[in-house]
Amino acid sequence: MSKIKLSDHPTTPPSDLKKKKTESKTIDMIIKIGELQNKLYAEGKQSLLVVLQGMDASGKDGSIKSVFADCNPTGIDTYGFKKPTEEEMAHDFLWRVHQKLPRKGNIMIFNRSHYEDILVQRVHKWIDDERAEKRMRAINAFEDLLQFDNNTRLLKFYMHISYDKQAVELQERIDDPSKNWKHKADDWKEREHWDEYMKCYEYAINESEVPWHIVPSDKRWYRNYFIAKTVLKTLEDMNPQLPALEPEK
């Protein structure tokens, strides 16, 4: 398989796509996603793990809010991985991740994930390359386990925004009072490591056995459309069935 280079991938929508028409299609898909999630929960035999990774302000929170808006909160959960706690640091990197996996019938959305342990930690050289490579192999084995032993489907999205677009988004968090709560000075510092992050993302994407979806994320309307379309296709393929009552004996 040939290796991907992120700089070859667009961060903007295809030029022939109309915004209004696309948004209306997205709304239809969001409703269908809600219907299928209901069936998945009722069936209770398969689960879906959605992993969202991307630079700060690439739209992870916004996508979750939009794409899963029509799901029943019973049966769907989100977990945002933060800086590890002392207890988490006293265990292997997958310890805290394993606990949060979806049970059969459920959807779990990871806002950041086990991939941070080969991204931020590698960029800042808190782990060396050898450790990063061992972790990558452990991730592949871990993701394989979820699939063969728990009927878990994995959907991994890399939210691909441009360097310039990130600056606009981060600046808005300063200028717009309703977004001030999202501002963190550290995000501007992380931005200085942009090229190293791209290299580490490329490594993760290229070495993963479960493929990634690279989402052009500069435009919210196209980003949501892209993710909704992929989620819907996956749920349709999983084809959950409402269990019927057993015939009386």
Place this chain on the structure above:
Amino acid sequence: MSKIKLSDHPTTPPSDLKKKKTESKTIDMIIKIGELQNKLYAEGKQSLLVVLQGMDASGKDGSIKSVFADCNPTGIDTYGFKKPTEEEMAHDFLWRVHQKLPRKGNIMIFNRSHYEDILVQRVHKWIDDERAEKRMRAINAFEDLLQFDNNTRLLKFYMHISYDKQAVELQERIDDPSKNWKHKADDWKEREHWDEYMKCYEYAINESEVPWHIVPSDKRWYRNYFIAKTVLKTLEDMNPQLPALEPEK
């Protein structure tokens, strides 16, 4: 590496070993294990996972009680894996195991373990061979993760008793009122699958990357000696150090 066959391994002590002298050596080792466990806890950088597997009445509980008698309960834990709960069954087989792993500085003793998922489940054909083989690969990756990412040392013991000795032990649980609480009719039923169990144990032992210690377990005094000796050697090799105060600046 050549494959082991359990029937080639003794279940009784070497004939030249004196019981009284061996028991006195075991007591000395148990004290040293306690001292090293204290250092391991104080150091807080490495952990030890002890896995005990064996047929019913092979002495798993008894070994734990004896060998770790001198450890400080702070810093050491035991977990006995029972029939999975409904919540556990709704996840992959390693989900409940991962949560119980020792944090840095601690010893964890598993009384039964993730190996049950390729033993009892395989013997009763609740899983097919393909699933068992995939699980074995997942176990190897999982055990590798603990070692490279959390400084965890693994010690796996197979408690090797003879078919005849098991009958004596199970019968005692019926005859001796102080042991009645351990009697379960199901244990006699499982005994009927002895040969299948031996085959599945041999598979697990032969396919494991982290080697197993096969413990001749017909005699309590030798079994305890064997395990204590192995645990002590491992802790000595881990060589935990009491941290000293940093010099004042």
